[in-house]
Amino acid sequence: MTHDEIRTALYSLADGALTNEEKRTVETHLPSCASCQLALDQWQKISTTLFPQPSISEIQEDRVVAVVMERIRTQATRPFLSLTNLLRWVFPLVGSAMAAAWVFFYIVPATPEISSLPASDSDYYSSSTPEAVSSQWNVMPAAYHDDMVVSMIKE
Amino acid sequence: MEKYGELMRLYNQKVLGSCLSMLHNRSEAEEAAQDIFTKAYHNLAKFQGNSSFSTWLYRITTNHCLDILRKRNRRRTTSLDALVESEGDHIEAIFATSRTALTTLESKDLVDKILSALPEDYRTILTLREAQGLEYQEIAEILDCSLDAVKGRLSRARKALQEHLQHFIKNENVLIKEGDR
Numbered sequence: 001m002t003h004d005e006i007r008t009a010l011y012s013l014a015d016g017a018l019t020n021e022e023k024r025t026v027e028t029h030l031p032s033c034a035s036c037q038l039a040l041d042q043w044q045k046i047s048t049t050l051f052p053q054p055s056i057s058e059i060q061e062d063r064v065v066a067v068v069m070e071r072i073r074t075q076a077t078r079p080f081l082s083l084t085n086l087l088r089w090v091f092p093l094v095g096s097a098m099a100a101a102w103v104f105f106y107i108v109p110a111t112p113e114i115s116s117l118p119a120s121d122s123d124y125y126s127s128s129t130p131e132a133v134s135s136q137w138n139v140m141p142a143a144y145h146d147d148m149v150v151s152m153i154k155e
Numbered sequence: 156m157e158k159y160g161e162l163m164r165l166y167n168q169k170v171l172g173s174c175l176s177m178l179h180n181r182s183e184a185e186e187a188a189q190d191i192f193t194k195a196y197h198n199l200a201k202f203q204g205n206s207s208f209s210t211w212l213y214r215i216t217t218n219h220c221l222d223i224l225r226k227r228n229r230r231r232t233t234s235l236d237a238l239v240e241s242e243g244d245h246i247e248a249i250f251a252t253s254r255t256a257l258t259t260l261e262s263k264d265l266v267d268k269i270l271s272a273l274p275e276d277y278r279t280i281l282t283l284r285e286a287q288g289l290e291y292q293e294i295a296e297i298l299d300c301s302l303d304a305v306k307g308r309l310s311r312a313r314k315a316l317q318e319h320l321q322h323f324i325k326n327e328n329v330l331i332k333e334g335d336r
Binding site for chain 1: 250
């Protein structure tokens with residue numbers, strides 16, 4: 001192992017993640033290399049300062065269990081039509097159902113079906129009487145109508 | 156339901172400890188642990204036994220704490236470089252004091268600032284390894300990554316942190332023997 005490899009493996013030594021051979025190499029190297037020893041000691045100082053073992057009291061543990069059990073009990077006994085359930089599930093569900101009904105009963109029937117439209121322009125003109133074509137002009141949007149007339153006059 | 160109470164008692168210390176290590180705030184950690192256990196109870200059906208229960212619970216814990224940290228970091232974002240430059244004297248002081256003296260609010264706040272300045276994945280993996288003492292394999296399962304990814308990320312995280320902080324650790328404060336220098 002090179003010096004850089006040993007330096008990288010230093011931390012794994014403390015983690016107990018080295019093979020027996022790697023462990024032996026690092027342990028043999030450490031006493032003879034002041035910079036590696038210093039790096040390892042510095043890391044241990046950083047580790048104990050920034051990542052101390054958490055100390056937890058029994059009171060704290062009991063409090064967590066008590067609060068969670070209380071929450072679970074409350075949620076289990078809460079009626080289906082409680083205010084929380086109404087806000088979280090019932091209102092959004094009813095709202096979505098109403099929106100879907102509106103789309104199906106009002107929007108979809110108003111859209112012409114493809115089959116009712118002429119297949120091509122020639123079909124349209126051959127099957128249309130002059131009166132029918134004229135009535136088409138009448139129902140065209142005013143703006144479209146005006147533009148057409150203006151461009152025809154110019155031509 | 157009472158069985159879940161027993162299960163909670165088995166894992167309470169681990170979950171609460173993880174929350175405390177990640178959040179550095181007792182009341183926030185306690186509240187987080189309560190939310191985690193409640194969430195775990197409602198998602199018990201989703202536990203398929205592909206990993207151990209403790210790994211599954213740790214995963215929920217880590218993700219929950221990360222969410223809290225993300226919300227917290229939105230308010231406060233200081234880079235490690237900027238922090239080291241502005242708080243150099245205080246950082247030196249926390250490494251000079253003994254561990255038991257590290258109980259002042261100011262010191263705790265500074266430690267929290269240093270950890271907050273680390274990239275999220277570095278902070279998470281260092282907490283799982285250094286504070287929780289988890290094995291590489293467990294960390295890989297919790298973070299859902301390979302063993303090599305854990306080794307690489309851990310090595311980079313340690314290097315980054317040490318490069319920034321080594322200048323503030325005086326030699327007499329480390330456990331080095333005089334003869335080794």
